[in-house]
Amino acid sequence: MTSAPTLQPKFLPTSNELGVVAVGFSGGQCKPGVDAAPMALIEAGLIDQLKNDLEFKIAYDNQVHQYSEIQPADDPDFRGMKKPKAVSAVTRKLCDQVYEHSRAGKFVLTLGGDHSIAIGTVAGTAKATKERLGRDIALIWVDAHADINTPETSESGNIHGMPVAFLTGLAKEKKEDVFGWIKEEHMISLKKLVYIGLRDIDRGEKQILRAHGVRAFSMHDIDRHGIGKVMDMALGWIGTDTPIHLSFDVDALDPQWAPSTGTPVRGGLTLREGDFIAECVAETGSLIALDLVEVNPSLETEGAQETVRAGCSIVRCALGDTLL
Ligand SMILES: NC(=[NH2+])NCCC[C@H](N)C(=O)O
Numbered sequence: 001m002t003s004a005p006t007l008q009p010k011f012l013p014t015s016n017e018l019g020v021v022a023v024g025f026s027g028g029q030c031k032p033g034v035d036a037a038p039m040a041l042i043e044a045g046l047i048d049q050l051k052n053d054l055e056f057k058i059a060y061d062n063q064v065h066q067y068s069e070i071q072p073a074d075d076p077d078f079r080g081m082k083k084p085k086a087v088s089a090v091t092r093k094l095c096d097q098v099y100e101h102s103r104a105g106k107f108v109l110t111l112g113g114d115h116s117i118a119i120g121t122v123a124g125t126a127k128a129t130k131e132r133l134g135r136d137i138a139l140i141w142v143d144a145h146a147d148i149n150t151p152e153t154s155e156s157g158n159i160h161g162m163p164v165a166f167l168t169g170l171a172k173e174k175k176e177d178v179f180g181w182i183k184e185e186h187m188i189s190l191k192k193l194v195y196i197g198l199r200d201i202d203r204g205e206k207q208i209l210r211a212h213g214v215r216a217f218s219m220h221d222i223d224r225h226g227i228g229k230v231m232d233m234a235l236g237w238i239g240t241d242t243p244i245h246l247s248f249d250v251d252a253l254d255p256q257w258a259p260s261t262g263t264p265v266r267g268g269l270t271l272r273e274g275d276f277i278a279e280c281v282a283e284t285g286s287l288i289a290l291d292l293v294e295v296n297p298s299l300e301t302e303g304a305q306e307t308v309r310a311g312c313s314i315v316r317c318a319l320g321d322t323l324l
């Protein structure tokens, strides 16, 4: 489809400036391959489509950041977390990169990488938006998982299952080199967090969600009400005057559509439901940033191209490609 941008963004000075950050980082979990996702998405033509078809003015440094230069050699487990210093250093650096784009009023697209990278992306847009507009952002987390474990509730020690806990201040650590750099200005309110697509939540996570009354729409809710009603409720909760960061884990989709991901869970969203979620968020005009994470082309390699295509489709939909 060829179309000029139809989005009328409420919180960005122009409708067509896009900062892209490619993050080839897999240290938030144990399976190699998720670092190859940005290249796979770009080789599938994603950035060209955004530039040529959607007419975005793209600010991209033409590199997939591996951040090997800032990852410590010695990185023992800490409070049960695996690779705590590496994930902290990478997300801190990514936070600065995303902050720069967002502070300048650009829409920010981050291609991951595992979901631990959202510590950096959300911290960056939260800080930039507080400074630029004096506002707090809302966070829509589309995922089979809640990723809200604290180091203590986590059963795996994988930090990609913890980003939301660090971003909301539920998990705290004073050590500067283990997420101590995350300050109030980087954080979001649990009241402005909305989940869609949940179906595999750890015991400790369920307690956290209940205790804090977090707004969450599980696959059960989607089956009961339909995705249209769920999106009305999700966006109604956020309201029309709040900038939105959308963090989309490809494993929210059913493995039938997106098999190439590290922690697949059956019973997920159809491709069309995933695109619909992205379209509804685009339609609000409030979207300021998008993450696409957890595509791992080296897993289920027969399905890798399909998973990559699903990822590209979600990004295009979130950027308004399919809106009339
Ligand atoms: N971003 C993801 N795919 N996260 C999966 C997390 C799985 C599990 N809840 C854990 O803490 O390890």
Ligand SMILES: [Mn+2]
Pocket: 143, 144, 145, 249, 251, 252, 263, 294
């Ligand atoms: Mn997930």
Ligand SMILES: [Mn+2]
Pocket: 115, 143, 145, 147, 160, 249, 294
């Ligand atoms: Mn996730």
